Structures are given as structure tokens and as C-alpha cells.
Amino acid sequence: MKLRSSQFLIADDGGIIMGSGRLAILESIDRTGSINQTAKELKMSYKSVWSKIKSTEKNFGKPVVLADKITGTKLTDEGRALMECYRELKDRCIRADDDVFKDIFPGRGEA
Amino acid sequence: MKLRSSQFLIADDGGIIMGSGRLAILESIDRTGSINQTAKELKMSYKSVWSKIKSTEKNFGKPVVLADKITGTKLTDEGRALMECYRELKDRCIRADDDVFKDIFPGRGEA
DNA sequence: TGACCTTATGTTAATCATAACATAAGGTCT
DNA sequence: AGACCTTATGTTATGATTAACATAAGGTCA
Numbered sequence: 001m002k003l004r005s006s007q008f009l010i011a012d013d014g015g016i017i018m019g020s021g022r023l024a025i026l027e028s029i030d031r032t033g034s035i036n037q038t039a040k041e042l043k044m045s046y047k048s049v050w051s052k053i054k055s056t057e058k059n060f061g062k063p064v065v066l067a068d069k070i071t072g073t074k075l076t077d078e079g080r081a082l083m084e085c086y087r088e089l090k091d092r093c094i095r096a097d098d099d100v101f102k103d104i105f106p107g108r109g110e111a
Numbered sequence: 112m113k114l115r116s117s118q119f120l121i122a123d124d125g126g127i128i129m130g131s132g133r134l135a136i137l138e139s140i141d142r143t144g145s146i147n148q149t150a151k152e153l154k155m156s157y158k159s160v161w162s163k164i165k166s167t168e169k170n171f172g173k174p175v176v177l178a179d180k181i182t183g184t185k186l187t188d189e190g191r192a193l194m195e196c197y198r199e200l201k202d203r204c205i206r207a208d209d210d211v212f213k214d215i216f217p218g219r220g221e222a
Numbered sequence: 223t224g225a226c227c228t229t230a231t232g233t234t235a236a237t238c239a240t241a242a243c244a245t246a247a248g249g250t251c252t
Numbered sequence: 253a254g255a256c257c258t259t260a261t262g263t264t265a266t267g268a269t270t271a272a273c274a275t276a277a278g279g280t281c282a
Contacts, residue, residue, distance in 0.1 A: 001120060001121065001122060001123070001128065002120075002121050002123075003118060003119070003120065003121070003200075004118070004119045004121045005116060005117065005118045005119070005204060005208075006116065006117050007114060007115070007116045007208060008114070008115045008116070009112060009113075009114060010112065010113050010114070010115045011112060012112070012113075017112065034227095034228075034229095035228085035229070035230095036227080036228065036229080044270095044271090045270085045271060045272070046229085046230090047230090047231080047232095047270095047271085047272090048270070048271080050229080050230070050231085067228090067229060067230085068228085068229080069227095069228050069229050069230090069277080069278050069279070070228070070229095070278075070279060070280085071228090072228070072229090073228090073229080085215055085216065088215060089114070089211060089212060089215050089216075092211045092215075093116060093207070093208045093211050093212075096204070096207035096208065096210075096211060097116075097118060097204045097207065097208065099207075100200060100203045100204050100207060101200060104196055104199060104200050104203075105196065105200075145257095145258075145259095146258085146259070146260095147257080147258065147259080155240095155241090156240080156241060156242070156243095157259085157260090158240095158241085158242090158260090158261080158262095159240070159241075161259080161260070161261085162261095178258090178259060178260085179258080179259080180247080180248050180249065180257095180258050180259050180260090181248075181249060181250085181257095181258070181259095182258090183257095183258065183259090184258090184259080
């Protein structure tokens with residue numbers, strides 16, 4: 001038995017700003033500089049990736065990527081800051097939750 | 112912007128043992144003594160509730176409810192222990208995650 | 223010019239999760 | 253006997269999410 005926890009950054013109206021999937025997208029874009037490459041890497045359709053980015057931008061209120069037909073796509077400063085903050089948030093939450101889990105369910109076993 | 116986090120107890124094979132939905136089911140059964148009443152209370156179909164209980168029992172490896180056609184349904188001792196442990200786990204994880212969120216995103220505002 | 227990249231968007235198809243319906247066995251109460 | 257509870261399960265719709273397909277504009281390179 002183990003713990004699986006997930007964290008989402010949510011806008012005031014309930015829309016998703018960041019989750020683990022969108023983190024993976026931003027990280028891939030940062031690496032590849034292309035939405036197309038990101039879609040292939042994450043085995044998603046171009047449209048899925050693009051729609052999630054647009055959703056994040058809408059809920060976040062600021063652009064997170066700069067998309068250019070010639071030079072490709074890169075993160076904005078605010079997009080990079082959002083990515084890094086969420087990554088740290090997620091890491092620390094997972095560690096904290098795991099500590100709680102070990103405290104309540106010691107020895108990994110039964111209830 | 113706010114944080115929404117969720118916690119699941121997962122069996123070794125990946126099956127779900129507990130989540131917030133199943134916690135609500137066990138709590139309602141404990142209160143009402145009936146799967147039928149629970150289904151109405153949670154606005155779910157009887158089958159949905161029943162299937163989730165069976166799934167939990169399968170993944171947990173032990174029965175969590177005692178169902179009787181005459182006297183209704185009540186929690187087993189192990190079911191009650193699981194419910195209470197998960198409730199405490201979830202509460203503490205949410206508090207811990209919220210502390211992390213406030214630390215990384217102070218002042219509630221922008222990135 | 224034509225094949226191949228990129229972003230961008232709409233439309234349609236397929237898939238998956240859930241809801242709804244049906245039925246059965248068992249029992250109580252009027 | 254009939255109406256109403258309960259658990260239990262299978263089958264069938266319905267709905268929602270996602271995948272797939274199509275198209276367009278813009279540019280590069282051979």
C-alpha cells in the first residue's frame with residue numbers, strides 16, 4: 001500500500017492553471033522549443049497540447065509561451081516562473097504527504 | 112489562485128483503496144446503515160456505490176462492510192479503521208500542502 | 223515548385239467512464 | 253397478495269473527454 005497525491009493550481013473561477021501534465025508540457029517546450037516536438041515526446045496530439053497551454057494562459061491571466069511559426073515556441077519569463085514554482089510546490093507537497101503517510105501507516109502493511 | 116490537492120491510498124498493483132469519494136461512501140454507510148440510502152445521499156446509483164466498495168475490498172484484501180439483506184449494511188472493524196486512518200491522512204496532508212502553498216505563493220496573488 | 227517544417231483551429235470519430243434500466247433473491251408490513 | 257424495503261448483478265444508454273482527421277497560413281530548403 002502506498003500514497004499517491006496530486007496537486008493542482010486552481011484559479012479563482014475553478015479553472016486549472018497547473019497540474020503534473022501541464023508541468024510536463026512546459027518542461028518539454030523549454031527543452032525542445034516546439035509544440036510539435038512536445039506533442040510527439042509526450043505522445044499527445046498537437047491539439048491537446050496546444051489546448052492545455054491556452055487553458056493555462058486563460059486561467060493564469062498571462063501568456064506562458066511565445067509561439068512563432070518560424071522560430072518555434074519558447075516560454076515567457078512568467079511561464080518559466082510558474083513552471084519552477086509549481087515544480088517546487090509539487091516536490092515539497094509530495095515529500096510532506098509521504099511523511100504523513102509513513103507516520104499513519106508505519107511498516108507499509110495493513111490498516 | 113489556490114491549491115487543490117488530492118490523496119489516494121493505492122495497492123501494490125495500482126488499484127485504488129481509498130480516495131475522497133470512497134471516504135464519503137464509508138462515512139455515509141456508517142451514518143445510514145444502508146447502501147441504498149448512501150446512494151441517494153451522495154446522488155449516485157446504487158451500482159456505483161456498490162462497485163466502489165467491492166473495488167476497495169478487492170484492493171485492500173479485506174472486507175470493509177458487512178451487507179445483510181435484512182439488517183442493512185455496516186462497517187467492519189477493519190473498514191472503520193481504514194476510514195479513520197484515511198480521514199486523518201487526508202486532513203493532515205491538506206494542511207501540510209496548504210502550508211507549502213502559502214510559503215511559495217505568499218500574498219495569494221501573481222506568480 | 224514541391225516536400226517538409228512550424229503554429230492554429232475546426233470538425234468528426236472513437237473511446238472510456240458513468241448513469242440508467244432491468245432483473246433477481248430475500249424479507250417486512252398492511 | 254401486493255407494495256415497499258434491502259443487497260446484488262448484468263446490460264444498455266448516455267455523456268464527456270480525448271483522439272484523429274482535415275485544413276489553413278506562413279516559412280525553409282533542395
